[in-house]
Amino acid sequence: MLRIRRFEEKAGQLYGMGLVGGFCHLYIGQEAVVVGVQLALAPGDQVITSYRDHGHMLATGMAPRGVMAELTGRAPGYSRGKGGSMHMFSREKNFFGGHGIVGAQVSIGTGLAFSNHYRGSANVAVAYMGEGASNQGQVFESFNLAALMKLPCVYVIENNRYGMGTSVERASASRNLSQNGAPWCIPGVQVDGMDVLAVHAAAQAAVAHCRDGNGPYLLEMKTYRYRGHSMSDPAKYRTREEVSEMREHHDPITAARAELLRLGVPEAELKSVEDEVKTLINDAADFAQTSPEPDAAELWTDILLENAHP
Amino acid sequence: MTQVLMPALSPTMTEGKLARWLKKIGDDVHAGDVIAEIETDKATMEVEAVDEGKLSEILVGEGTDGVAVNTPIAVLSAEGEAPAATPAPALPKSRAGSEEAGGEDERQVADRAAAVRAPATVAATTPEKVWGATKPTTVREALRDAMAAEMRADADVFLMGEEVAQYQGAYKISQGLLEEFGPRRVVDTPITEHGFTGMAVGAAMAGLRPIVEFMTFNFAMQAIDQIINSAAKTLYMSGGQMGCPIVFRGPNGAASRVAAQHSQDYASWYAHCPGLKVVAPYSSADAKGLLRAAIRDPNPVVFLENEILYGQTFDCPTAEDFLLPIGRARIERPGQHVTIVAYSIMVGVALKAAETLAAQGVQAEVINLRTLRPLDIGTVVESVKRTSRLVTVEEGWPYAGIGSEIAMQVIEQAFDWLDAPPVRVAGLDVPLPYAANLEKLALPQPGWVVDAVRKIV
Structure with a gap:
């Protein structure tokens, strides 16, 4: 969680310096969601999400250097500088993006689950979406398909209360998004997404349900993003008090730190983890700033794959 | 500090x-x-x-x-820490900024040269392989045989779409496949194009090789975001990691008397997009050979069939390993006076026109494009260098159509060989009407092609 927090702060800083272009959607505040879910997964399980994706990538084990270098549009970035903040992938880590079209990743994630089902593997796919995306038609189409075919897909709605500037109350007539799969009998629960242990427990149950061949499962994570929708969002649709309240009293990292101390982990050990993370992120930022831009020839690569057998 | x-x-x-x-x-x-x-x-x-x-x-x-x-x-x-004098920070160097300041450095010049170097288009030099024995086959059977052959060869290939399994296909293209391959590999979907297309794209990214049947390509508009934004672009956006080996197939263009929402030619829509291959077969041999190639291709392929052609019979090679390469046009009829370029059902219209023209003493060369992306412009250009005249024929609308693209590329590559301006024959620039007489007036007929040729020959 701390790695994601420090990464995102640094990404925001680089954005402010003009080193990161385009859109940059930070995950600060929501860290407990991906960390809790990822810890419930097994090797071979797939993960897919939308454009607020830096946290998901780090949680799957992707290297901060490669992610940060993609943000700065450099050659050693995960997409060789051709994807940017919203479009990164790692076949090695089973991270399938990083998708810029709101809701598209939910159907694609359903297809990842379909592939597990088709192959008879025990793997599970996790498809994340924001509560804003949860209103897209193809999300409901996917729920129907997954329930009909009993696909092993955990749908995670990260309800951070605002789809850009529109609050969930103004966007969704559903007051309990965990029940959005109810017409298809998809079990769903609401989870305190600011509590990493609660997230982890819920994710374990969801993953077990899918792995046992019972079809899809829906988790609604009640979470919060501290920053604007993207870097250029002045966030005038909510009060400063609301943000401070969440930061000061519900921060997932502060809570986890307190819990670790309570369990007897020495302060010095936590401090050393903090230092380690700081070093890691500073190294990633240096790497991202000093790596070369992609070669001009990269313009014409990766458009089509060569035909192995014509 | x-x-x-x-x-x-x-x-x-x-x-x-x-x-x-x-x-x-x-x-x-x-x-x-x-x-x-x-x-x-x-x-x-x-x-x-x-x-x-x-x-x-x-x-x-x-x-x-x-x-x-x-x-x-x-x-x-x-x-x-004591406050200290503040050194000026090193500002990140903006490339756009340095260009504005005037003058390019060496790397910028080299980069610009690399950027304009598009992959070359050259005419194929090797003659098309001779496949031996043929038998009369309908386009419908050819498509089914192609899918069956590839499904036998590769367990990762499966077919999904509306009515493909139990109903045996809305147009009976998948006849018999459920019996042979079972419901795991011949998958009926609900009427939910956006959802099942996205699902198929995900399955392809995970390494399977889906064939998605759209009942018609008109309905694929519900799913076009997944076809373009997800299937076609992700390889590039992932720096080459996420291939998407998938075939989107189904009837495209006008059928008969089904009116505007069911009668659109999407050729130029899909052919516009890098990251896709776009195929439009005419004959049974095209259908079989190219569909097999499409299923084996590691890229997303949009395979535009035609409902009226489904029942037509052509001689089709019977060889077990029969396959046609994507990206190669075929000269259906040689001639020296004019080059007529067409694809899909319009190849038949062009061939009829060529017969009429022959009776008038005009020998037309008819090119069946077969693939719209990558376009075999080399074959067209070589033909125009022999005939010095070009007529394009398509069922779709003329505006920004396939004919416009071919004419422009011929002008760019063979302007000095042209003895007359290229002429486009295309469907009228109107939504296709229902009434029998109006529909006939809106779609290219052999007579239109004859008239177009007579304007320049």
């Missing part, structure tokens, strides 16, 4: 007004604290601290206008 720089809060922001300081000298600052407000022409934004420390200096006062991005605005000192 850490400098706080004027941040950019959008990709286009170059300067802003420092409206207000929310911390004063001597205050402790933690990461995430709001320390100032800045105004741009679009919004007022808060500046959050990224580092920790004591605010030891304010370098830009409240109310200062036109503060450039990356200007140091304050200094944070660590506990017990």
Whole structure:
């Protein structure tokens, strides 16, 4: 969680310096969601999400250097500088993006689950979406398909209360998004997404349900993003008090730190983890700033794959 | 000691007004604290601290206008650290900026040269393979046989779509496949194009090889975002990691008397997009050979069939390994007076016109494009160099159509060989009407092609 927090702060800083272009959607505040879910997964399980994706990538084990270098549009970035903040992938880590079209990743994630089902593997796919995306038609189409075919897909709605500037109350007539799969009998629960242990427990149950061949499962994570929708969002649709309240009293990292101390982990050990993370992120930022831009020839690569057998 | 720089809060922001300081000298600052407000022409934004420390200096006062991005605005000192003189920060070098300043450096010149170097288009030099024995086959059977052959060869290939399994296909293209391959590999879907197309794209990214049947390509518009944004672009956006071996197939263009929403030719829509291959077969041999190639192709292939052709019979090679390469046109009829270029059902229209023209003493060369992306422009250009005249024929609308593209490429590559302006024959620029007489008036007929040729020959 701390790695994601420090990464995102640094990404925001680089954005402010003009080193990161385009859109940059930070995950600060929501860290407990991906960390809790990822810890419930097994090797071979797939993960897919939308454009607020830096946290998901780090949680799957992707290297901060490669992610940060993609943000700065450099050659050693995960997409060789051709994807940017919203479009990164790692076949090695089973991270399938990083998708810029709101809701598209939910159907694609359903297809990842379909592939597990088709192959008879025990793997599970996790498809994340924001509560804003949860209103897209193809999300409901996917729920129907997954329930009909009993696909092993955990749908995670990260309800951070605002789809850009529109609050969930103004966007969704559903007051309990965990029940959005109810017409298809998809079990769903609401989870305190600011509590990493609660997230982890819920994710374990969801993953077990899918792995046992019972079809899809829906988790609604009640979470919060501290920053604007993207870097250029002045966030005038909510009060400063609301943000401070969440930061000061519900921060997932502060809570986890307190819990670790309570369990007897020495302060010095936590401090050393903090230092380690700081070093890691500073190294990633240096790497991202000093790596070369992609070669001009990269313009014409990766458009089509060569035909192995014509 | 850490400098706080004027941040950019959008990709286009170059300067802003420092409206207000929310911390004063001597205050402790933690990461995430709001320390100032800045105004741009679009919004007022808060500046959050990224580092920790004591605010030891304010370098830009409240109310200062036109503060450039990356200007140091304050200094944070660590506990017990004395404020020191502030060195100027190294500003990130903007390439766009240096170009504006005039003059290109060597790398920029080299980069520009690399950027304009598009893959070359050359005419195929090897003759098409001779496949031996043939038998009369309908296009419908050819398509089914192609899928069956590839499903036998590769367990990762499966077919999904509306009515493909139990109903045996809305147009009976998948006849018999459920019996042979079972419901795991011949998958009926609900009427949910957007959802099942996205699902198929995901399955392809995970390494399977889906064939998605659209009952017609008109309904694929519900799913076009998944075809373009997900299937076609992801390989590029992932730096080559996420291939998407998938075939989108189904009838395209006008059927008969089904009116505008069911009668559109999407050839130019899909052919416009890098990352896709687009195939439009005419004969049974095209259908079988190219569909097998499409299923084996590691890229997303849009395979545009034609409902009226499904029942037509052509001689089709019977060889077990029969396959046609994607990206190669076929000269259906040689001739020296004019080149007629067509695809899909319009190849038949062009061939009929060529017969009429032959009776009038005009020998037309008819080219069946077979693939629209990558386009075999080499074959067309070589033909035009022999005939010096070009007529294109398509069922779709003329505006920004396939004919426009072919004519332009021929002008670019063989202008000096042309003895007359190219002529386009296309469907009328109207939504296709229902009434029998009106529909016939809107779709290209052999007579239109004859008239077009007679204008320039």
